[in-house]
Amino acid sequence: MKDIKFSARNVQVYYGTTHAIKDVNVDIADKTVTAFIGPSGCGKSTFLRSLNRMNDTIDICRVEGDILLDGEDIYDKRVDPVQLRAKVGMVFQKPNPFPKSIYDNIAYGPRIHGLAKNKTDLDEIVESSLKRAALWNEVKDRLDAPGTGLSGGQQQRLCIARAVATQPEVLLMDEPCSALDPIATAQVEELIDELRSNFSVVIVTHSMQQAARVSQKTAFFHLGNLVEYGETGQIFTNPVDPRTESYISGRIG
Amino acid sequence: MSDQHILSAYDRDLESIQALVMKMGGLVEAAILDGAQSLETRDVELAEKVRANDKAIDELELRINEEAARCIALRAPVSKDLRTVLTTLKLAGSLERIGDYAKNMAKRTNVLVEMREIPGPDASLRRMAREVEGMLRDVLDAYIQRDAKLAEQVREHDHDVDQMYNAMFREFLTFMMEDPRNITACMHLHFIAKNIERMGDLVTNMAEQVIYLVTGELPEDSRPKADSTSYISKVD
Numbered sequence: 212m213k214d215i216k217f218s219a220r221n222v223q224v225y226y227g228t229t230h231a232i233k234d235v236n237v238d239i240a241d242k243t244v245t246a247f248i249g250p251s252g253c254g255k256s257t258f259l260r261s262l263n264r265m266n267d268t269i270d271i272c273r274v275e276g277d278i279l280l281d282g283e284d285i286y287d288k289r290v291d292p293v294q295l296r297a298k299v300g301m302v303f304q305k306p307n308p309f310p311k312s313i314y315d316n317i318a319y320g321p322r323i324h325g326l327a328k329n330k331t332d333l334d335e336i337v338e339s340s341l342k343r344a345a346l347w348n349e350v351k352d353r354l355d356a357p358g359t360g361l362s363g364g365q366q367q368r369l370c371i372a373r374a375v376a377t378q379p380e381v382l383l384m385d386e387p388c389s390a391l392d393p394i395a396t397a398q399v400e401e402l403i404d405e406l407r408s409n410f411s412v413v414i415v416t417h418s419m420q421q422a423a424r425v426s427q428k429t430a431f432f433h434l435g436n437l438v439e440y441g442e443t444g445q446i447f448t449n450p451v452d453p454r455t456e457s458y459i460s461g462r463i464g
Numbered sequence: 465m466s467d468q469h470i471l472s473a474y475d476r477d478l479e480s481i482q483a484l485v486m487k488m489g490g491l492v493e494a495a496i497l498d499g500a501q502s503l504e505t506r507d508v509e510l511a512e513k514v515r516a517n518d519k520a521i522d523e524l525e526l527r528i529n530e531e532a533a534r535c536i537a538l539r540a541p542v543s544k545d546l547r548t549v550l551t552t553l554k555l556a557g558s559l560e561r562i563g564d565y566a567k568n569m570a571k572r573t574n575v576l577v578e579m580r581e582i583p584g585p586d587a588s589l590r591r592m593a594r595e596v597e598g599m600l601r602d603v604l605d606a607y608i609q610r611d612a613k614l615a616e617q618v619r620e621h622d623h624d625v626d627q628m629y630n631a632m633f634r635e636f637l638t639f640m641m642e643d644p645r646n647i648t649a650c651m652h653l654h655f656i657a658k659n660i661e662r663m664g665d666l667v668t669n670m671a672e673q674v675i676y677l678v679t680g681e682l683p684e685d686s687r688p689k690a691d692s693t694s695y696i697s698k699v700d
Contacts, residue, residue: 447542449543449680449681460469460545462467
């Protein structure tokens with residue numbers, strides 16, 4: 212068993228009076244890809260966003276229970292959400308590069324977090340981040356070009372490079388491939404598999420096949436409940452809960 | 465939980481592969497009964513029919529393999545749908561082997577009619593074949609009804625077939641020692657008995673596969689083997 216990165220205990224999330232996440236308990240392992248699957252509105256994205264306090268930005272959202280990162284409560288008053296998000300990076304459904312050069316897209320985070328002492332340091336971070344995101348060879352000759360000029364798949368890898376530049380410990384991905392073609396999807400999936408040697412990766416996906424391809428652990432959410440959580444191979448060959456069975460095999464639940 | 469897929473064509477695909485297995489099973493059941501009957505009644509015409517019908521069984525196996533491969537490629541089945549498709553392939557493979565054994569029984573019938581008859585074994589072999597055919601019928605029922613309990617009963621039943629084979633093995637030894645002119649016929653009859661016993665083993669494998677289909681796990685305990693002829697050195 213790998214080390215536990217995130218530990219959630221009796222987590223409830225409310226949007227106003229709507230109870231969106233109901234009593235979720237889960238341990239997310241380090242250096243592992245964990246997939247969250249479930250029908251639209253089941254709470255998987257809400258739960259993902261509560262792992263780096265993205266829900267703080269929504270006024271009516273309330274989180275109860277404990278979410279521990281390496282044993283520390285991330286909702287503790289002393290925790291700075293900006294520092295937390297440097298540790299727990301996020302990649303979104305639609306690639307959203309800054310309207311800046313490719314170089315500055317990557318350099319932005321390390322600059323504001325003071326991760327580079329000088330220009331040489333920063334150059335190195337940019338290069339290694341782009342290499343990790345398997346984008347370096349395609350953009351090394353045009354680092355000054357705008358990030359928004361890249362193709363969709365390249366933009367998404369740029370966003371992943373940007374997320375890994377601040378040396379996070381966890382990478383949260385919310386449908387990172389839904390706007391990509393199959394080739395770009397395969398490249399991002401290959402990347403996710405490589406990233407898992409350094410990070411804990413949590414991915415929300417509507418594609419069951421993607422969850423099966425990239426993850427080692429799968430969690431199935433339904434109506435705000437965590438219905439089943441287990442080894443990906445087991446979930447897809449012999450799920451315990453009939454609701455999981457219905458969902459993954461494409462039956463009416 | 466609903467049993468139907470949102471995509472109804474997927475259900476039609478799965479149903480059609482399973483229908484092919486049932487059809488194949490029906491042909492194999494008939495081959496076992498006809499093969500044993502042709503032997504007991506020395507009916508060369510019936511034996512010929514069994515041999516000819518084996519082609520249809522082989523063709524069904526190919527079709528099941530193709531449709532299962534197609535289903536895997538196009539539908540990417542998971543969980544119990546995946547088990548359904550995998551089970552179809554395994555059952556079709558076992559049925560094809562059983563069909564071959566039945567054909568072999570018919571072939572030997574053609575040879576045996578030319579020899580002097582040994583009283584007794586033909587009727588015993590037919591009883592044994594009926595026993596195996598009954599097991600096969602139950603396994604096919606268990607398969608289509610997803611009945612792990614019935615499959616488990618079939619598995620226990622194989623013991624009886626093994627016992628019948630043990631008894632016949634000794635009987636053949638006795639006949640051969642009594643009169644060496646019986647040896648050729650007894651050798652053929654023994655192969656038939658052995659083949660029926662192998663059919664029983666294959667049906668047992670099918671029962672285990674059905675248990676896997678229903679529960680997601682193969683039975684763990686190993687079945688008690690009752691074929692003790694490997695240890696027989698002399699007739700008591």
